[in-house]
Amino acid sequence: MTPWKAARPGDHIHAIDTPALVLDLDAFERNLARMAEALRGSGVRLRAHAKCHKTPEIALRQVALGAVGICCQKVSEAAVFVAAGIEDVLVTNQVMGETKLRHLAALARRARMGVLVDHPEQVQALAAVAQAEGVTLDVYVEVNVGANRCGVAPGEEAVRLAQQVAASLPLHFMGLHCYHGPAQHLRAPQDRAAAIAGAAEAARATRAAIEACGIAVERVTGAGTGSFLHERDSGVFNEIQAGSYVFMDRDYGDNQRGENDIPFEHALFVRTTVMSRATPERAVVDAGLKASSVDSGMPTVWQRSDLRYVKASDEHGVLATADAAAVALGDPLMLVPGHCDPTVNLYDDLVCVRGERVEALWPIAARGALL
Amino acid sequence: MTPWKAARPGDHIHAIDTPALVLDLDAFERNLARMAEALRGSGVRLRAHAKCHKTPEIALRQVALGAVGICCQKVSEAAVFVAAGIEDVLVTNQVMGETKLRHLAALARRARMGVLVDHPEQVQALAAVAQAEGVTLDVYVEVNVGANRCGVAPGEEAVRLAQQVAASLPLHFMGLHCYHGPAQHLRAPQDRAAAIAGAAEAARATRAAIEACGIAVERVTGAGTGSFLHERDSGVFNEIQAGSYVFMDRDYGDNQRGENDIPFEHALFVRTTVMSRATPERAVVDAGLKASSVDSGMPTVWQRSDLRYVKASDEHGVLATADAAAVALGDPLMLVPGHCDPTVNLYDDLVCVRGERVEALWPIAARGALL
Numbered sequence: 001m002t003p004w005k006a007a008r009p010g011d012h013i014h015a016i017d018t019p020a021l022v023l024d025l026d027a028f029e030r031n032l033a034r035m036a037e038a039l040r041g042s043g044v045r046l047r048a049h050a051k052c053h054k055t056p057e058i059a060l061r062q063v064a065l066g067a068v069g070i071c072c073q074k075v076s077e078a079a080v081f082v083a084a085g086i087e088d089v090l091v092t093n094q095v096m097g098e099t100k101l102r103h104l105a106a107l108a109r110r111a112r113m114g115v116l117v118d119h120p121e122q123v124q125a126l127a128a129v130a131q132a133e134g135v136t137l138d139v140y141v142e143v144n145v146g147a148n149r150c151g152v153a154p155g156e157e158a159v160r161l162a163q164q165v166a167a168s169l170p171l172h173f174m175g176l177h178c179y180h181g182p183a184q185h186l187r188a189p190q191d192r193a194a195a196i197a198g199a200a201e202a203a204r205a206t207r208a209a210i211e212a213c214g215i216a217v218e219r220v221t222g223a224g225t226g227s228f229l230h231e232r233d234s235g236v237f238n239e240i241q242a243g244s245y246v247f248m249d250r251d252y253g254d255n256q257r258g259e260n261d262i263p264f265e266h267a268l269f270v271r272t273t274v275m276s277r278a279t280p281e282r283a284v285v286d287a288g289l290k291a292s293s294v295d296s297g298m299p300t301v302w303q304r305s306d307l308r309y310v311k312a313s314d315e316h317g318v319l320a321t322a323d324a325a326a327v328a329l330g331d332p333l334m335l336v337p338g339h340c341d342p343t344v345n346l347y348d349d350l351v352c353v354r355g356e357r358v359e360a361l362w363p364i365a366a367r368g369a370l371l
Numbered sequence: 372m373t374p375w376k377a378a379r380p381g382d383h384i385h386a387i388d389t390p391a392l393v394l395d396l397d398a399f400e401r402n403l404a405r406m407a408e409a410l411r412g413s414g415v416r417l418r419a420h421a422k423c424h425k426t427p428e429i430a431l432r433q434v435a436l437g438a439v440g441i442c443c444q445k446v447s448e449a450a451v452f453v454a455a456g457i458e459d460v461l462v463t464n465q466v467m468g469e470t471k472l473r474h475l476a477a478l479a480r481r482a483r484m485g486v487l488v489d490h491p492e493q494v495q496a497l498a499a500v501a502q503a504e505g506v507t508l509d510v511y512v513e514v515n516v517g518a519n520r521c522g523v524a525p526g527e528e529a530v531r532l533a534q535q536v537a538a539s540l541p542l543h544f545m546g547l548h549c550y551h552g553p554a555q556h557l558r559a560p561q562d563r564a565a566a567i568a569g570a571a572e573a574a575r576a577t578r579a580a581i582e583a584c585g586i587a588v589e590r591v592t593g594a595g596t597g598s599f600l601h602e603r604d605s606g607v608f609n610e611i612q613a614g615s616y617v618f619m620d621r622d623y624g625d626n627q628r629g630e631n632d633i634p635f636e637h638a639l640f641v642r643t644t645v646m647s648r649a650t651p652e653r654a655v656v657d658a659g660l661k662a663s664s665v666d667s668g669m670p671t672v673w674q675r676s677d678l679r680y681v682k683a684s685d686e687h688g689v690l691a692t693a694d695a696a697a698v699a700l701g702d703p704l705m706l707v708p709g710h711c712d713p714t715v716n717l718y719d720d721l722v723c724v725r726g727e728r729v730e731a732l733w734p735i736a737a738r739g740a741l742l
Contacts, residue, residue: 002447002739002741002742003447003450003451003454003740004447004450004470004474004742006742015470017468017470017471017742018468018742019741019742020741020742051685073685073686074686076373076374076375079374079375080374083374093646093657093686093687094646094647094655095646096644096645096646096657096700097389097644097701099375099386099388103375118647118649119647119648119649119700121700121701122700142649144649144650148653148689149647149655149682149687149689150646150647150649150655150687151647151649152649153649153650181684273467273468274467275464275466275467275521276465276489276490276520276521277490278489278490278513278515278521278522278523278524279515279524282519284465284520284521286464286467289664289666289713290712290713290716290741291741293660293664293666294666295660295664295666295683311520312666313520313552314422314444314712314713315422315444315445315464315741316464316520316521318519318520329467329490329493330467330468330492341661341685342660342661342685345661345717346716346739346741347741348739367739368373368717368718368719368738369373369374370373370390370391370661370662370686370717370718371373371375371377371388371389371390371391
């Protein structure tokens with residue numbers, strides 16, 4: 001842990017120690033409102049993904065604005081949010097191992113808990129732990145709708161698993177989890193539309209096959225920030241799991257926007273300082289790959305098209321500068337992270353700013369919750 | 372923070388919840404001993420880099436085996452180690468900003484503190500804070516010996532900065548910081564040798580030019596795990612900053628070993644579990660890019676050449692498997708991280724194992740110390 005905080009409420013932004021993870025509250029609140037507006041009257045619910053923010057203060061605001069609950073990617077992550085008062089959590093993952101299963105069941109005493117399966121052994125293990133702990137778990141069959149990661153094939157395989165879940169007394173078969181991750185970052189709007197059309201078709205056919213066995217499919221859940229309007233309008237998805245819309249990042253910003261796409265704004269920044277300016281052609285900032293994750297590429301420098309972040313090492317970021325006068329030693333800069341989720345996971349606090357003032361520090365309480 | 376620990380001392384390794392960062396103590400201790408042996412009698416000191424482990428328990432063992440102290444990359448990181456009893460810390464970085472400078476000076480009351488400069492303004496700021504706080508700081512001029520990151524050019528520029536430092540009363544000019552980062556991962560041994568020969572030549576010429584002005588150059592410090600034998604034998608470096616040798620990682624493992632290179636072993640692993648096995652051609656493990664940093668490429672699966680880690684998302688790792696029987700749902704596997712430093716920074720604890728037992732949990736106390 002950092003032995004001191006990057007800022008205190010009331011500080012001027014120029015007093016923020018760097019690197020710091022900064023949330024522009026105005027942009028963030030506009031993003032929250034835009035998402036609520038996009039789903040209003042659609043009959044499609046928002047179950048916001050919390051893996052990107054890991055911050056109870058944000059989840060509580062999402063729920064206050066109408067989200068039915070959240071998604072988490074890990075049981076330990078879910079535990080943090082349940083402790084903070086979130087009452088409905090879907091762990092969008094398969095959960096393996098005695099320890100995790102016991103924790104999951106324990107959480108189901110305090111909140112409505114859902115989980116995914118894509119194998120009969122997982123159903124057996126969930127049924128056993130739910131029975132032993134005297135709880136009910138919502139179970140969703142994960143269907144591979146194009147991501148080629150987890151999930152059974154659409155159709156027959158999914159039907160068999162759904163039947164197994166429906167026949168397991170302490171489990172409640174809720175429906176289908178149909179998330180198409182790679183579609184989120186297809187750059188051309190028509191490619192995203194086509195990918196989700198395929199996913200929706202697979203989901204529809206699978207739902208019909210399960211219903212034909214007399215099993216109700218209450219929920220078809222999925223979607224992310226890059227594609228959710230297509231899921232919303234699909235007629236088969238009735239729940240949206242978008243998460244990154246609260247922050248945006250460089251990777252989402254690189255998507256070409258379709259005609260109807262919502263103009264979510266960059267609200268998350270890494271504030272950094274130029275710490276070396278030994279040559280005219282480069283400036284080195286104090287935010288490297290431990291401050292801004294580079295798994296989806298380099299960050300960009302906010303509102304500074306004359307500066308290019310070209311190389312990250314652990315604690316150094318090298319900026320190429322065309323102009324020797326472009327930036328001076330000690331200058332503050334704002335980076336737009338390449339990928340918001342793993343960047344947030346590097347920090348203990350979000351420094352929330354409004355205009356030129358620090359308004360609050362929000363603990364990223366589920367940071368590092370890997371189990 | 373993870374609301375529960377991945378393991379407890381005394382646990383069998385099969386009881387470790389995953390993903391967990393596992394240290395093989397036997398291999399780790401052999402690595403410590405090999406480094407001590409490699410420098411014994413050479414007249415070259417070890418100042419181990421702590422940015423890779425961020426773990427006081429490890430730094431204390433390095434010092435017990437002869438290291439003169441440690442390097443840190445950040446002032447807040449240094450603060451964690453000073454609090455743990457390390458008495459000599461070099462911050463291998465430029466330090467900008469009032470807050471950081473005050474913390475640095477405060478640490479100098481409790482430990483010998485060094486810092487780098489590559490600009491006259493940094494020297495002025497350090498002198499001012501040292502004066503105000505009544506402390507002495509060791510100052511090293513960073514010379515660009517080929518990394519093209521921070522650092523002034525060898526020769527005249529370095530001489531001018533050294534003169535400025537030597538003339539600043541509360542500062543103690545210690546010498547030159549000549550680290551060649553990219554050389555560490557040149558795959559061919561002869562390329563690493565050539566890069567460090569060039570760095571040593573630049574260091575030697577710069578040292579001579581400074582000494583010609585009547586300024587003593589007590590220390591020439593640099594080197595990393597990939598190249599340190601060349602710095603050791605250079606006749607100009609008298610301090611080695613290697614860090615990753617304690618752990619190794621996939622990236623260092625990919626270096627072709629030269630004839631005399633020390634056979635450091637992989638001691639750091641991400642323990643993971645197969646959580647999805649929905650198709651014969653892939654298995655999905657519960658360690659994604661929030662569990663094993665992919666900035667230097669994918670991890671490998673330890674002692675399983677039949678399994679290839681092909682894709683990481685936040686909390687999923689996709690393994691390609693040629694053989695449907697190769698791995699089963701629930702199987703534990705060990706990953707060798709692509710890059711140890713940012714991977715360690717994702718965890719709160721090192722789970723230290725000896726053979727099949729968990730011996731200790733060591734807090735990664737400087738995890739997230741970015742300031």
